[in-house]
Amino acid sequence: MSTATQDTKHEAPAKPTTTVGKAADYLDQRTSIGVAVKEFARKVFPDHWSFMLGEIALFSFVVLIISGFFLTMFFEPSMALERYEGEHPASMHGQLMSVAFASTLDMSFEVRGGLLMRQIHHWSALIFMASIVVHMMRVFFTGAFRKPREINWIVGILLMILGLAAGFTGYSLPDDVLSGNGLRITDGVVKSIPLVGSFMSYMIFGGEFPGHHIVPRLFTLHIFVVPGILLALIALHLFLMVLQKHTQYPGGGRTDKNVVGYPAAPVYVAKMTGNFFMVFGVLVLMGATMSINNVWNYGPFDPSPVSAGAQPDWYMLFLEGSLRLMPGQGTEWVIFGYTLPLNVLIPAVVIPGILFTFLIVYPFLEARVTGDDREHHVLDRPRNKPARTGLGVAFLTAFIILALAGSNDLIATHFALSINAITWVFRVLFFVGPVFAYYVTKRICLGLQRKDRELVLHGHESGRIVRFANGEYIEVHTPLDEQERWLRVNYDAPAPLTIAPKTDARGVKRKGYGADKRWQGLSRFFYEDRVSPVTPAEVAAAHSHGEHDELTGSEHQAVEAGAGTSREH
Amino acid sequence: MKALAARRHHRLAPVVLLLLALLTTGGVYAALAPSTAKAETVSTADIETGKKLFQANCATCHGANAQGTEGVPSLVGVGAAAVDFQVSTGRMPMQMNGPQAEAKPPQFDKEQTAALSAYVASLGAGPAIPTDEQVDPTQGDPSNGMALFRTNCAMCHNAVGAGGALSEGKFAPALWETSERNIYQAMLTGPQSMPVFNDANITPDEKRDIVSFLVEQREGSAGGNALGALGPVSEGLWAFAIGLGLLIGAAVWIGAKSS
Numbered sequence: 001m002s003t004a005t006q007d008t009k010h011e012a013p014a015k016p017t018t019t020v021g022k023a024a025d026y027l028d029q030r031t032s033i034g035v036a037v038k039e040f041a042r043k044v045f046p047d048h049w050s051f052m053l054g055e056i057a058l059f060s061f062v063v064l065i066i067s068g069f070f071l072t073m074f075f076e077p078s079m080a081l082e083r084y085e086g087e088h089p090a091s092m093h094g095q096l097m098s099v100a101f102a103s104t105l106d107m108s109f110e111v112r113g114g115l116l117m118r119q120i121h122h123w124s125a126l127i128f129m130a131s132i133v134v135h136m137m138r139v140f141f142t143g144a145f146r147k148p149r150e151i152n153w154i155v156g157i158l159l160m161i162l163g164l165a166a167g168f169t170g171y172s173l174p175d176d177v178l179s180g181n182g183l184r185i186t187d188g189v190v191k192s193i194p195l196v197g198s199f200m201s202y203m204i205f206g207g208e209f210p211g212h213h214i215v216p217r218l219f220t221l222h223i224f225v226v227p228g229i230l231l232a233l234i235a236l237h238l239f240l241m242v243l244q245k246h247t248q249y250p251g252g253g254r255t256d257k258n259v260v261g262y263p264a265a266p267v268y269v270a271k272m273t274g275n276f277f278m279v280f281g282v283l284v285l286m287g288a289t290m291s292i293n294n295v296w297n298y299g300p301f302d303p304s305p306v307s308a309g310a311q312p313d314w315y316m317l318f319l320e321g322s323l324r325l326m327p328g329q330g331t332e333w334v335i336f337g338y339t340l341p342l343n344v345l346i347p348a349v350v351i352p353g354i355l356f357t358f359l360i361v362y363p364f365l366e367a368r369v370t371g372d373d374r375e376h377h378v379l380d381r382p383r384n385k386p387a388r389t390g391l392g393v394a395f396l397t398a399f400i401i402l403a404l405a406g407s408n409d410l411i412a413t414h415f416a417l418s419i420n421a422i423t424w425v426f427r428v429l430f431f432v433g434p435v436f437a438y439y440v441t442k443r444i445c446l447g448l449q450r451k452d453r454e455l456v457l458h459g460h461e462s463g464r465i466v467r468f469a470n471g472e473y474i475e476v477h478t479p480l481d482e483q484e485r486w487l488r489v490n491y492d493a494p495a496p497l498t499i500a501p502k503t504d505a506r507g508v509k510r511k512g513y514g515a516d517k518r519w520q521g522l523s524r525f526f527y528e529d530r531v532s533p534v535t536p537a538e539v540a541a542a543h544s545h546g547e548h549d550e551l552t553g554s555e556h557q558a559v560e561a562g563a564g565t566s567r568e569h
Numbered sequence: 570m571k572a573l574a575a576r577r578h579h580r581l582a583p584v585v586l587l588l589l590a591l592l593t594t595g596g597v598y599a600a601l602a603p604s605t606a607k608a609e610t611v612s613t614a615d616i617e618t619g620k621k622l623f624q625a626n627c628a629t630c631h632g633a634n635a636q637g638t639e640g641v642p643s644l645v646g647v648g649a650a651a652v653d654f655q656v657s658t659g660r661m662p663m664q665m666n667g668p669q670a671e672a673k674p675p676q677f678d679k680e681q682t683a684a685l686s687a688y689v690a691s692l693g694a695g696p697a698i699p700t701d702e703q704v705d706p707t708q709g710d711p712s713n714g715m716a717l718f719r720t721n722c723a724m725c726h727n728a729v730g731a732g733g734a735l736s737e738g739k740f741a742p743a744l745w746e747t748s749e750r751n752i753y754q755a756m757l758t759g760p761q762s763m764p765v766f767n768d769a770n771i772t773p774d775e776k777r778d779i780v781s782f783l784v785e786q787r788e789g790s791a792g793g794n795a796l797g798a799l800g801p802v803s804e805g806l807w808a809f810a811i812g813l814g815l816l817i818g819a820a821v822w823i824g825a826k827s828s
Contacts, residue, residue, distance in 0.1 A: 049824030091715035126808035278819040291792030307723035308733025314805025409734035418738035
């Protein structure tokens, strides 16, 4: 037996003495879980606050599940009608309403802690989507979507879309007027799809809107299907993150082949636990002090009323704005008796389609125009990819303009403006704004890169002016330390793609030249303007320039002694 | 007193003093402020006073006999309720031309307003100023008021009367501060862009129900700060400003001890 030989070779490990130690040993002897714990606890993660944005999303999802579990105990997804007998709120007493709405009132006013749980749940949903968006911005602007993480980027986009679906299905459950208005818009959007629209709407609502089926259907989607898929995809998202290792910010000694950071245990176990309690605490605080979605303000659903200031939750606001901006006249065509409602189809289907397609294809597009199939584990500083940063800001600009357009009535009342003027301004800005934002952002990035070059070559300005015997004045520059220099010179500035000539050596036209030419054009758009990183030769040249051309002998020593630093011009 | 004297140089002492001063001033004002006058009966003298006030302050636009001029409505037959609403909310006399006349501190006192109303009412029959009983929120049914409000009013004034936008810079004002009498008068007379809801359309009792519903909304939300009762846009704004703001702050804090 091998055990016998081992026993002779090694000393027996010390027996655990504490209760926890004994329990762990008991478990380990039966499951060998120590191997997994050791492996995972020693796994190194790079450290940066922005890597915790995704964690905020994860933890708010945990809060969503906990509070959502509580809410399912009291919510009744039924569209049967009843008269509300409760005394609170007085404005609802005696009203005819669906059981779903009545149970929402009941859980808010009769169940102990019910309103708190409802509000925590809703705030968590808003923060879940907000942190997802901010996390995506971090990933996009630092280039964390590049190989090998394109798949995880797609998984992330699916998570965001599922988050939208979860929010939308949950929002509609209480069966109040406001969410009913939202469902009616959804119904209109579905019906605007050519040929199949009406049938799809009938399928969704089980007949003509609103019908008696939509709340129970949305309930099943909201508590079972959507969160189920969300959980599975979150698991995949995290698994891929661990498998591919986390990206790290550029800095001294960090390469695509290493990970510089701290071990998961105890550093990140502590940090994550802390972050979890922060997220939980902030969400509970918000739920306890700030009212959200007071459905009794809107009353039970009735297809006829719509109140001023009827808007969806913020993550759907861009769709609302898109619909509000679209001119209604002349955009609804009737062709052979079939209505083609472009006034709905374009803002509610085409525009979001373009936005989501951009997000999905971007990693592949950028890899193609860069001609890049290397693995990347060191992040980009946003300034070092001016075109990408510009496109990202342009995208956000379009998104924000649409969201603001969705709030145009509130902007009008709160800033004493004409809603008509606001709408026209946003119509123009939707097209002009992103282009302008792209141009300005790209220029700022290029400017920052040039500043970096300047710093690497000449050092920091010290503010010390030195006068030489011959009357010349110079300012003493402090050279960058190695860490500062590493950060500023270690990046790629790819050139536009070079392609094979149109004809081969014998003058025969080459197949695929046209496509190559188009890719090259796109590549020029990305990389025509670029600032290359400083090379070691350039640094050396700058140094020698400073030391030999202008300073000689005693002058140099005097400056050195006076400044305590070496001088560079 | 010794303990008090020892603390008089404390750096918070001025703040405490200021608070005390404010409380005293506020308390004295609340005790001594002029109380509301009782509605008096209309006399010929009132009408005469009203006519003089009208000719001095209103006739430039509305015409010497309130018959109206180009672009300015005649006031014959608008009734005392319309005048009381417009003048007691400060909308009239109008400060300047704009998308609509804005509410401002009223320019006339109670007696002057009553005189103006009496004068205009004498020109032709119109809706009278509602009695205190007609606008008493405690006698209304807020539940019925909710149903009426959301069918007739909420599309402009927001579901709980937080106000909303109309075209070309016009707006339906928020109703948090509007007095019960003014709410009733507005329904009765339809000022500016607002339609008239006459007594056949919404009965006096139903009008009182609406007043009752609106007054109930002023108690605030059971869920905490109402965030202006503006719905999802303000909720989203606060979710980012407070929620995400705090959480990103926490992330920066937790991640601070690093490279």
